[in-house]
Amino acid sequence: MKSKPRRSRIGRAAAFAVLLFVIAIVVLGGFLIETSLLSPRSTTGPVRTAYVTVHPGMTEKEIGEMLEKKRLVRRGLGFVVAARLGGLSGKMKSGRYQLSSSMKPQQMASLISEGKTAAAPVVIPEGFTAEQIAKRLAARGDVDESEFLRLAQTDGLSFHVDGFTPPSANLEGYLFPDTYDIPKDMSARDIITMMVREFADKVVVPHKREFASSKVLRDTVTLASLVEREAEVDSDRPLVAAALSNRLKIGMRLQCDATVQYALPGHKARLFYKDLRVESPYNTYLHAGLPPTPIANPGVSSIEAALHPAQADYLYYVARPDGRHIFTATLADHNRAVARMRAERAERASQL
Numbered sequence: 001m002k003s004k005p006r007r008s009r010i011g012r013a014a015a016f017a018v019l020l021f022v023i024a025i026v027v028l029g030g031f032l033i034e035t036s037l038l039s040p041r042s043t044t045g046p047v048r049t050a051y052v053t054v055h056p057g058m059t060e061k062e063i064g065e066m067l068e069k070k071r072l073v074r075r076g077l078g079f080v081v082a083a084r085l086g087g088l089s090g091k092m093k094s095g096r097y098q099l100s101s102s103m104k105p106q107q108m109a110s111l112i113s114e115g116k117t118a119a120a121p122v123v124i125p126e127g128f129t130a131e132q133i134a135k136r137l138a139a140r141g142d143v144d145e146s147e148f149l150r151l152a153q154t155d156g157l158s159f160h161v162d163g164f165t166p167p168s169a170n171l172e173g174y175l176f177p178d179t180y181d182i183p184k185d186m187s188a189r190d191i192i193t194m195m196v197r198e199f200a201d202k203v204v205v206p207h208k209r210e211f212a213s214s215k216v217l218r219d220t221v222t223l224a225s226l227v228e229r230e231a232e233v234d235s236d237r238p239l240v241a242a243a244l245s246n247r248l249k250i251g252m253r254l255q256c257d258a259t260v261q262y263a264l265p266g267h268k269a270r271l272f273y274k275d276l277r278v279e280s281p282y283n284t285y286l287h288a289g290l291p292p293t294p295i296a297n298p299g300v301s302s303i304e305a306a307l308h309p310a311q312a313d314y315l316y317y318v319a320r321p322d323g324r325h326i327f328t329a330t331l332a333d334h335n336r337a338v339a340r341m342r343a344e345r346a347e348r349a350s351q352l
Helices: 002-036 060-070 075-086 105-113 130-140 145-154 188-204 212-229 234-249 257-263 301-309 332-352
Strands: 051-056 095-100 121-123 180-181 316-319 324-326
Touching: 002 075, 051 060, 051 301, 051 316, 060 075, 060 105, 060 130, 075 105, 075 324, 095 324, 105 121, 130 145, 180 188, 212 301, 234 301, 234 316, 234 324, 257 324, 316 332
Parallel strands: none
Antiparallel strands: 051 095, 121 180, 316 324
16 A cells, blocks of 8 residues: 555656656757757858849748758758748748858848848949949949049059058059949948959959069059950950050050040040040050050959960951951051951941
């Protein structure tokens, strides 16, 4: 009769042990979820930033799968769990978002549910001048045009970015052409800093050994800007660079139409002989050597061409109707090429 209390105590102890075990499993499960699914993908290593587009009607599962493919979360399930724990299921808003692998899935779910989309990207094409960049940004309401130009054309030496300082007060040539996402609260100085940083990352760092001095960098970028504005086809760029470099070597004037366009107050679809006489240090028909500064902001392909011109003895080139060029080594051959292109254009015009 006295054994029943003992069994009862054993039963209670067993139940308590089971309860402790269940609690431990729950705690451990929560810990594992937190450390595996809900923690950032990048905690100590390199951080990955990407832009993702959430389309109307996308589910949390589909968004999670997209984030996993872009290596922004450990597992897509983590985003689903984060959305459910935060009471955000079914509240995802479509749009374009900037996300980082250093963010927790909860942060991503919150940002998307609130519709905090990234700024609309702006494309700065290769060969744009500082003035063209300023006009494009001002048209979007990103900057005051005159303030941007003042900084870009006179205050270049104040921009120190990741150990790089531009070699000139005029930043023409060093505002890297690319696609940028510009938040609404970004100042003109911040935008210029971002462009100079891209120039440092995409141009200076990869070619650090080749830019032995600031003069080498300045001359290379200046030559590249001429190549950028003269050549329309990538395969022509090393050949244009060769022709211009060969002229410089023998002291011949560059006679580059693009420099005259830069010297004129406005762009002309066609240059006349009177335009070639405009007095300006940028007019390479009148002045020998490179112009004082770059005449545009070149892309990587033009900079590569300026660094490594083709091994050719060309001194002249003339544009074809399709944008490519005919390259020649003598003036006589050049004159024949010019006559041929004029005849082709006249024939095409007569057929229209």
